[in-house]
Amino acid sequence: xxxxxxxxxxxxxxxxxxxxxxxxxxxxxxxxxxxxxxxxxxxxxxxxxxxxxxxxxxxxxxxxxxxxxxxxxxxxxxxxxxxxxxxxxxxxxxxxxxxxxxxxxxxxxxxxxxxxxxxxxxxxxxxxxxxxxxxxxxxxxxxxxxxxxxxxxxxxxxxxxxxxxxxxxxxxxxxxxxxxxxxxxxxxxxxxxxxxxxxxxxxxxxxxxxxxxxxxxxxxxxxxxxxxxxxxxxxxxxxxxxxxxxxxxxxxxxxxxxxxxxxxxxxxxxxxxxxxxxxxxxxxxxxxxxxxxxxxxxxxxxxxxxxxxxxxxxxxxxxxxxxxxxxxxxxxxxxxxxxxxxxxxxxxxxxxxxxxxxxxxxxxxxxxxxxxxxxxxxxxxxxxxxxxxxxxxxxxxxxxxxxxxxxxxxxxxxxxxxxxxxxxxxxxxxxxxxxxxxxxxxxxxxxxxxxxxxxxxxxxxxxxxxxxxxxxxxxxxxxxxxxxxxxxxxxxxxxxxxxxxxxxxxxxxxxxxxxxxxxxxxxxxxxxxxxxxxxxxxxxxxxxxxxxxxxxxxxxxxxxxxxxxxxxxxxxxxxxxxxxxxxxxxxxxxxxxxxxxxxxxxxxxxxxxxxxxxxxxxxxxxxxxxxxxxxxxxxxxxxxxxxxxxxxxxxxxxxxxxxxxxxxxxxxxxxxxxxxxxxxxxxxxxxxxxxxxxxxxxxxxxxxxxxxxxxxxxxxxxxxxxxxx
Numbered sequence: 001x002x003x004x005x006x007x008x009x010x011x012x013x014x015x016x017x018x019x020x021x022x023x024x025x026x027x028x029x030x031x032x033x034x035x036x037x038x039x040x041x042x043x044x045x046x047x048x049x050x051x052x053x054x055x056x057x058x059x060x061x062x063x064x065x066x067x068x069x070x071x072x073x074x075x076x077x078x079x080x081x082x083x084x085x086x087x088x089x090x091x092x093x094x095x096x097x098x099x100x101x102x103x104x105x106x107x108x109x110x111x112x113x114x115x116x117x118x119x120x121x122x123x124x125x126x127x128x129x130x131x132x133x134x135x136x137x138x139x140x141x142x143x144x145x146x147x148x149x150x151x152x153x154x155x156x157x158x159x160x161x162x163x164x165x166x167x168x169x170x171x172x173x174x175x176x177x178x179x180x181x182x183x184x185x186x187x188x189x190x191x192x193x194x195x196x197x198x199x200x201x202x203x204x205x206x207x208x209x210x211x212x213x214x215x216x217x218x219x220x221x222x223x224x225x226x227x228x229x230x231x232x233x234x235x236x237x238x239x240x241x242x243x244x245x246x247x248x249x250x251x252x253x254x255x256x257x258x259x260x261x262x263x264x265x266x267x268x269x270x271x272x273x274x275x276x277x278x279x280x281x282x283x284x285x286x287x288x289x290x291x292x293x294x295x296x297x298x299x300x301x302x303x304x305x306x307x308x309x310x311x312x313x314x315x316x317x318x319x320x321x322x323x324x325x326x327x328x329x330x331x332x333x334x335x336x337x338x339x340x341x342x343x344x345x346x347x348x349x350x351x352x353x354x355x356x357x358x359x360x361x362x363x364x365x366x367x368x369x370x371x372x373x374x375x376x377x378x379x380x381x382x383x384x385x386x387x388x389x390x391x392x393x394x395x396x397x398x399x400x401x402x403x404x405x406x407x408x409x410x411x412x413x414x415x416x417x418x419x420x421x422x423x424x425x426x427x428x429x430x431x432x433x434x435x436x437x438x439x440x441x442x443x444x445x446x447x448x449x450x451x452x453x454x455x456x457x458x459x460x461x462x463x464x465x466x467x468x469x470x471x472x473x474x475x476x477x478x479x480x481x482x483x484x485x486x487x488x489x490x491x492x493x494x495x496x497x498x499x500x501x502x503x504x505x506x507x508x509x510x511x512x513x514x515x516x517x518x519x520x521x522x523x524x525x526x527x528x529x530x531x532x533x534x535x536x537x538x539x540x541x542x543x544x545x546x547x548x549x550x551x552x553x554x555x556x557x558x559x560x561x562x563x564x565x566x567x568x569x570x571x572x573x574x575x576x577x578x579x580x581x582x583x584x585x586x587x588x589x590x591x592x593x594x595x596x597x598x599x600x601x602x603x604x605x606x607x608x609x610x611x612x613x614x615x616x617x618x619x620x621x622x623x624x625x626x627x628x629x630x631x632x633x634x635x636x637x638x639x640x641x642x643x644x645x646x647x648x649x650x651x652x653x654x655x656x657x658x659x660x661x662x663x664x665x666x667x668x669x670x671x672x673x674x675x676x677x678x679x680x681x682x683x684x685x686x687x688x689x690x691x692x693x694x695x696x697x698x699x700x701x702x703x704x705x706x707x708x709x710x711x712x713x714x715x716x717x718x719x720x721x722x723x724x725x
Contacts, residue, residue: 006145006148006149006152007145007149007398009141009145010142010145010146010149011315011319013138013141013142013145014142014312014315014316016138017135017138017139017142018312018316020122020131020132020135021135021138021139021308021312022309022312023118023122024119024132024135024136024192025305025306025308025309025312026305026309027115027118027119028119028188028301028302028305029302029305029306030112030115031112031115031116031119031290032291032298032299032301032302032305033298033302034108034112034116034290035074035075035290035291035292035293035294035295035298036291036295036298036299038075038106038292039075039293039294039295039298040295041075041077041106042102042103043075043077043093043102043103044076044077045076045077045078045095045096045097046097047234048072048076048078048096048232048233048234049232049233049234050232051096051097051232051233052228052229052230052231052232052233053228053229053231053232053233053236053239053253054224054225054228054229054231055096055097056070056078056096056097056099056233057070057225057228057239059096059097059098059099060080060082060094060099062099063099064082064083064084064085064090064099065083065084065085065087066082066083066241067080067081067082067083067241068080068081068082068083068240068241069081069238069239069240069241070236070238070239070241071237071238071239072233072234072236072237072238074287074292074293075292075293076293077093078093078094078095078096078233079091079092079093079094079105080092080094082094091104091105092104092105093105096233119132120132126200129196129199129200130196130200132192132196133192133193133195133196133197133200136188136189136190136192136193136196137189137193139185139188139189139192139308140186140189140190140193143182143185143186143189144186146178146182147182150175150178150179152391160179161179170313170314170317170318171314171318171346173310173314174310174311174314174315174318177307177310177311178307178311181303181304181307181308181311184300184301184303184304185304185307185308187288187289188288188289188301188304190285191285191286191288191289192289194281194282194285195282195285195286195289198282198285203278209273210252210259210261210270210271210273211271212250212261212270212271213270214248217247217248217263217270218247218263218265218266218268219247219265219266220265220266221266222265222266223265223266223267224267225251225262225264225267226267227253227260227262227267227269228267231253231255235255235256236253236254236255236256237254237255237256238252238253238254239251239252239253239254240252240253240254242264245264247263247264247265249264250262250263250264250270251263251264255275256275257274257275257280258272258273258274258275259272259273259275260272260273318346318347321346321347327342327350327353327354327369327370327371329368329369329370330361331366331367331368332368333368333370333376333378334378334379334380335366335380336366336367336368336378336380336381337365337366337367337380337381337382337383338360338365338366338367338368338381338382338383338385339367339368339369339370339378339381339383339384339385340353340356340357340360340367340368340369340370340385340387341369341370341371341372341374341375341384341385341386341387341388341403342369342370342371342372342387342388342399343371343372343386343387343388343389343396343397343399343400343403343433343437344388344389344397344399344422345389345391345397345398346389348389348422348457349387349388349389349422351483351484352387352422352454352457352462352484353369353387354369355479355480355481355483355484356385356387356466356477356479357369358479358480359466359477359478359479359480360475360477362477362478363475363476363477363478365475371399371400372386372388372396372397372399372400372402372403372437373399373400373401373402373403373406375403375406375407376406377410378415381415382415382416383415383416383417383418383448383473384415384416384417384418384441384445385417385418385420385469386417386418386419386420386434386437386438386441387420387422388400388419388420388421388422388433388434388437389421389422389423389433390421390422390423390427390429390430390431390432390433390434391433394429394432394433394436395432395433396433396436397433400433400437403437404436404437404440407437407440407441407444408440408444410444411444412443412444412445413444413445414445414446415445415446416445416446416447416448417441417445417446417447417448418447418448418449418452418469419434419435419437419438419441419451419452420434420451420452420453420454420462420465421433421434421435421451421452421453421454422434422453422454422457423453423454423455424455424456424580425455425456425527425580425581425582425584427583428583428584430453430455430584431451431453431454434451434453435451438450438451448469448472448473449465449468449469449472452465452468455540455580456529456538456580457484458536458538459481459484459485459536459537460536460537460538462481462484463479463481466479481536484536485535485536486536487534487535488529488531488534488535488536488538488576488578489578490578491531491576491577491578492516492517492520492576492577492578492579493516493517493574493575493576494514494515494516494517494550494574494575494576494577495514495515495516495517495572495573495574496512496513496514496569496570496571496572496573496574496575497513497514497515497549497571498511498512498513498571499511499512499513499567499569499570499571500512500632502556502567505628505629505631505632506625506626506628506629507555507600507624507625507626507629508555508556508557509553509554509555509556509600509601509629509632510553510554510556510567510632511551511552511553511554511632512551512552512554512566512567513546513549513550513551513552514528514549514550514551514552514575515549515550516550517574520579522543522545522550522579522581523543523545523586523587524543524544524545524586524587524605524606524607524608524609524611524612525542525543525582525585525586525587525605525608525609525723526542526543526579526580526581526582526586527540527541527542527543527579527580527582528540528541528542528543528550528552528577528578528579528580529577529578529579529580530562530565530566530575530576530577531576531577532561532562532564532565533561537561539561539562539565540580541554541562541566541604542582542601542602542604542605542686542723543579543604543605543608544604544605544606544607544608544609544611545608545609545611545612546607546608546611546636547611551604551607551608552566552604553600553601553602553603553604553607553632553633554566554567554601555600555601582723584721584723585605585684585686585721585722585723587609587612587613587616587684588682588721591680591681591682591719592615592616592617592681593616593617593676593679593680593681593682594616594617594618594619594681594682594683594684595618595619595621595673595676595681595682595683595684596609596610596618596619596620596621596684596686597621597662597666597683597684597685597686597687597695598620598621598622598623598662598685598686598687599622599623599624599661599662599687599688599691600623600624600687600688601687602685602686602687602688602691602723602724603620603622603633603686603687604686605686605723606620606684606686607633607636607637610640610645610646611636611640611645613640613645613646617647618645618646618647618648619646619647619648619649619650619676620637620646620648620649620650621650621652621662621665621666622637622649622650622651622652622662623651623652623653623654623660623661623662623687623691624651624652624653624654625653625654625655626653626655626656627653627656629653630651630653637649650665650669652664652665661691661694662691662694662695663691663694663695663697663698664698666695666698666699666702667698667701667702670701670702670705670706671706673699673702673706674702674703674705674706674707677703677707677714677719678707680719681719682718682719682720682721683699683714683719683720683721684721684722685720685721685722685723685724686722686723686724687724687725688724688725689724689725691724692722692724696711699711699720
């Protein structure tokens, strides 16, 4: 079943029932406080599991001339109806250990009674009860379809409670609160359906009564009633006393799992009716639906009701946002030379596509914009631009799930194409569908630019791609980027602990150590995003976790926006940023052998991984320009070697007399590299893209000559991790 079916079902059910669900939620929140108010009454006694029924019966008989009935309600209060020596009838709550009268029975307030009647039937009697039951069932289906969508979004059931990337306020809290409210909402809806079915006598029920053979009843010898001695009050629902001293009258003891008829003289059990599963289920459904007897569960029900109201609001807000993203065209597709095709799950990618569309129109170009599932033949097209997000485990968004098949069925042509992927580095399948789209299109069209990825809706990255595309296409573009601008969200404060002097470094590189002002979870390999001008311009830096703090290795540029912002701070200064989880570049937990390859500032995250190393066999290959460049990292590296956190180290210097690059070191150790891969080890690469290309070429040669397997084999086994820029 495709994701669109689940999404449309989720939306259709919500649209068709939101009025009833809102009314039921509001009244349900109010009613959740009724059992709370009852539980706060001063009628609690000692643990009922420590008091036997025999003790309670004895103390009541001692204090009152006649006892009609004793009940234990859902709140654990002991209620009774008795007559005093003066003939006064007392009804209310009693202390089961002393038989002391505590007060009258709780009577529901007129307000709670009114809300209860409205909640049950909307004052529509049988029709209302039916509708409430029906929409309770719809609520259950909404919750289950939402569960499927969350599992899909989180890339599997095992990742159900993993971190959710905060891309949009409504979407973020819709998912987060939905996960925690799922079980209570399903319980509320299912018990609501069950109670409605019960009211309409749809469910089977047993009407068995006691069958007592009166001819065999004995009034002597009088014995203590043994079943009373062995029964604790916590097991009792009610005890009806005999109406008279005649042997034909007997006790009726209702327990939580059965009902007994007991001879008042001999204690013999005359008849036993086991409680049916339906009776047990009815009582359980009532308590779960109303919260009776539990303050904690009542509060959970109230919170779930509030969340349901929020889900209605946020769900419709997201739907309206998607509807606003609907595309409109000035020209017909057959007349256009420039085609923009969009794949988006929540609508945000449409905003970027719309800005590009309007920019091309201003440049006097005929341009057509549509969803990827509407992709087709464009007779006058010169440039195809695919802008797409990725959903779930590297899959297509809903409006792009047919795109790959459409392209495969098309005839090859020389039309230029470019692919732009939108995503978040917090997900391991970052922009995977964009790469899949590029792979399929490459066999049908002419690649104009290599796939370009944009992390976390970075406007600056988008502008960089636009500049590349417009320069190569020789089309000057002026885009209204202000329409995309939003202030950075979720930023946290950090304190600068230390900073090295960049002027003492031949490579203009410095180390910056930060301490988070508030506790934040991060690992070496994650990214720190900073916003120097507090606008959309974002700068990312790889984090090394050293002694619990963030250590960054940064290249200083005289006019660099990010490097100037970070370098101009002094020890004790506060800066703001946010941590982006980069799970695909964490130190592997299940592979003990790791080879780290870096050049320049790419060594930053590796220093953090080595600092925290306790069990890995780590080899570090580092490429720098000169021996003086190494001074910045020398004390740390030598300390790690001495502590055996680092098992091997090799340094390549590209500006010394014997020029070397890290790929040269790898080729010199070709057998060692191949052995590591064949034994299941991991190779991690961080640094410049030029270095990455050289390393990949070297690894391909090594795998071919010494491992007898292509590098792609080890990549599929996730033995190669790269984070280059």
